[in-house]
Amino acid sequence: MTIAPMFDDRGRISHFIAVKDEISERIRLEQELRRFHLAVEQASDGILLADIKGKIEYCNPAWARLHGYKPEELQRRGHIYQFHSREQIENELKYYCRHLRQHG
Numbered sequence: 168m169t170i171a172p173m174f175d176d177r178g179r180i181s182h183f184i185a186v187k188d189e190i191s192e193r194i195r196l197e198q199e200l201r202r203f204h205l206a207v208e209q210a211s212d213g214i215l216l217a218d219i220k221g222k223i224e225y226c227n228p229a230w231a232r233l234h235g236y237k238p239e240e241l242q243r244r245g246h247i248y249q250f251h252s253r254e255q256i257e258n259e260l261k262y263y264c265r266h267l268r269q270h271g
């Protein structure tokens with residue numbers, strides 16, 4: 168809650184205004200986000216997020232472990248193309264990237 172004084176013409180406090188912020192929804196969403204983050208971090212399946220150009224933005228520990236890295240190593244300089252064969256890139260990844268560029 169925030170309380171602020173209001174002044175009259177002479178500069179004296181005439182009354183106060185109180186503002187109460189409703190943060191219960193924000194707290195609920197933050198808790199939900201924490202649960203989701205823990206689930207992804209602790210998942211035994213590898214999970215990877217990359218931008219449209221293939222730069223790795225996030226990978227969970229399982230995905231990094233599968234490829235012999237630490238997550239922070241891949242998130243700093245990893246690229247999805249270094250983990251796929253030319254055939255996979257040409258047949259699968261390029262199709263999805265093109266689709267995302269066109270349709271979002």
